[in-house]
Amino acid sequence: MTTAAAPVAGSDASAEKPKRGKSSVDNDGWKVAIWFLLPSLIGFLVFYLIPTIRAIRLSFQKVSILNPAAATSVGWENYTDIMEDADFWNSAWVTLQYVVINIGIQTVLALGLAVLMSRLTESLIVRATILLPWILPNILVGLLFLFIFDPTVGIVAQVFKFFGFDPIAFLASTTWVIPALALINVWKFTGYTALLFFAGLQTIPKMLYEAGSIDGATEWQMFRSITIPLLRPILALVMVVSLIGSFQVFDVVAAAGGGVQGSPGDPLGKSRVLYLYIYENAFLFQNKFGYAAALATILMIFLTVITLLQLRLLRADQSDLA
Amino acid sequence: MSKNALWRLLALLCALAMVASACGGGSDDAAEDSADTETEAAEEEEAMEDEEADAEASEDEEAMEEEAAAGDGATISYWLWDGNQQPFYEQCAADFTAESGINVEITQFGWADYWDGLTAGFATGDVPDVFTDHLARYPEFIDAGVLVPLNDFIDADGVATDIYFPGLADLWVAPDGSRYGLPKDFDTIALVVNEALLEDAGLTLDDVSNLDWNPTDGGSLEAVAAQLSVDANGVRGNEDGFDASDVVQYGFMSQTNYADAFGQTGFSMLTGANGWDFLDTNPWGSVYNYGDAEFTDTIGWMASMVEKGFSPDSETLAGTGSDTIFDAGQAAIMPDGSWKIGTWSTSENVDAAFVPTPVGPSGNRASMFNGLADSITTASENPEAAWEWVKYMASPACQETIGAGGVVFPAIESGAKLAEEAFLANGVDVSAFTVHVDEGTTFTFPIAGQAGEVSNIMGDAIDTVIRGEGDASTISAANDEVNELLAG
Incomplete structure (x- = not known):
């Protein structure tokens, strides 16, 4: 943002006629800008800032969603309870497993896809096709994989049987439910992430690769010494964005976790991710709405810290191209 | 603050807001999803309005x-x-x-x-x-x-x-x-039986109309369940060489997922016949009795049925769902509620009949009365x-x-x-459901607070035992937990 032009306005603008012209153009700029920015500001206030403040307030109360008016203040009790809540630590652990599998595989696959796209093909059709899973609504994806992974009628089970293996009930197995859910979202988001990487790759000058190949560098060496360092700011941004999204996984788990007749969180709480636990506390448990708000606040603070840490570690604000 | 400075501040805030909401939108698919669900909801509403209009x-x-x-x-x-x-x-x-x-x-x-x-x-x-x-x-x-x-x-x-x-x-x-x-x-509970599968096993409806059960050897319920279980080689559960790891037809199947604290169409007709009550007093009890031997023995028996291959395991049941399995003719006997009479009597895939739930060690049948x-x-x-x-x-x-x-x-x-x-x-004999009312063998649905959380905690504990990863102590520990919850 350019702030350099600002300081002229104010006190003695009327005293110096000549300067007034420039200054008023400036002010008009702000006045015009405000109208364009206003809708977004209203959205931010109504849908982000006010609910956030309200949720933080709720996190210090004992309150039933059925009767929010009858809330009582409990101080830090919700927070101290959370620290001793085995279900919270279980859901934090489950979520962490999910994020590591999801982001790990997704980032590597997406980067590979992006490099393939930029080095091999410029085809628009390929780029569009890669985006297809991302266009599907999450709930639909959840339901789709509910049947794909079904141990009786699912296609995965049929493939297993064809090769002589016993089918696995991926979504109802304590071992497999988190990897399965993580892979579902890898399938959904890899294309989108790849496209972001691809856009980043376009900013790397082609001549660097030409110079590399003249010097006899292999494709792998160029990838390591040219692509990765120069892609770092994009890499950082995409990692931050997808990590936040991954920690907030809910819909796929709600739709597919536990299998067709299982409830979300099944089996044995092994798919009870943080957002699901927040949802259960808010809407299914008695008088736990404030507790749910406290959980959400903790998650928000945690994600903020993670994000800042990541941006700092990856020096996202500096580019090696400059 | 001068007017110009105020404008600038406002604009700055707006710009910040744009950045923030852009981040929010990009980092999180909630916005996109809520839009999707909104349209779905709107469509549903429209459909409903049409119906309502009629x-x-x-x-x-x-x-x-x-x-x-x-x-x-x-x-x-x-x-x-x-x-x-x-x-x-x-x-x-x-x-x-x-x-x-x-x-x-x-x-x-x-x-x-x-x-x-x-x-x-x-x-x-x-x-x-x-x-x-x-x-x-x-x-x-x-x-x-x-x-x-x-x-x-x-x-x-x-x-x-x-x-x-x-x-x-x-x-x-x-x-x-x-x-x-x-x-x-x-509503009350009865056993739904697949008549075609009975016939295949050389059994008649009379053979299953007066079943008894106990948690030690399972009584005649377990005996017919064994006879009605078939493995991939066509060997029955009561014959030598039955392969419990490769079962294609189960003799007895819980209708509810095992991870269910109230087991209305799962364990409740057995625990009831075993003389067990959910709460110290019902309605408005303050102590759950899940730790009692009458209850844990029953769950132990159900786990043994899974191990023997006469009942589907947790993964099979949760994965596909009991109704699908029963409708596909892969299970012979299943407890279900009177609200499902229509479902089973009109099923195109199975010839279903209803028989009373088994008599247990208490000397009576039992059905949850909801x-x-x-x-x-x-x-x-x-x-x-x-x-x-x-x-x-x-x-x-x-x-x-x-x-x-x-x-x-x-x-x-x-x-x-x-x-x-x-x-x-309509040709449906529902006396298996009404017999409970006639003979006074009903017990009421447990009424106490915190049902949502109790359901989570006890459901997981029961499922742990069924999966063979826990025993009676798992259940009594969970029972302590829910009682603490009720007291707190």
């Missing part, structure tokens, strides 16, 4: 006819979740409108949407005047003070509360004596009209209309008899 049209006509007579003109809203019953309640509503001049707007939702909608509705005040209430949910509603006590209405109108099957009406009385609903129907009732919300703007509707639904007139529909058993005997006849007229 219903309203017919109601309006009748209302108009009667307007001269009664002319009250009030309209109250009513929610229910069972679509099968809706036509008969529409009929009740039409009769009621003709009688009282009060219009009733009926809306039906699926089970999950119904409770989500009510929960959200109570938070925002956007709830119906009257809704079908469930025993598992209503303690929470009372706790939050969102239901209207009916005592004053009942006293003023001199309504009798003893015209229902014994026990049903009392379930809706809170510890302080306030009554929050009048019974509309009841009853629904209609409750009035405090948000109702016209509680008097709402009460009239509740009173009408709880009266013999409406319950006989419902009973004649042959979908559920009304809470009043005359209505229940009509239901039994209606089922019989």
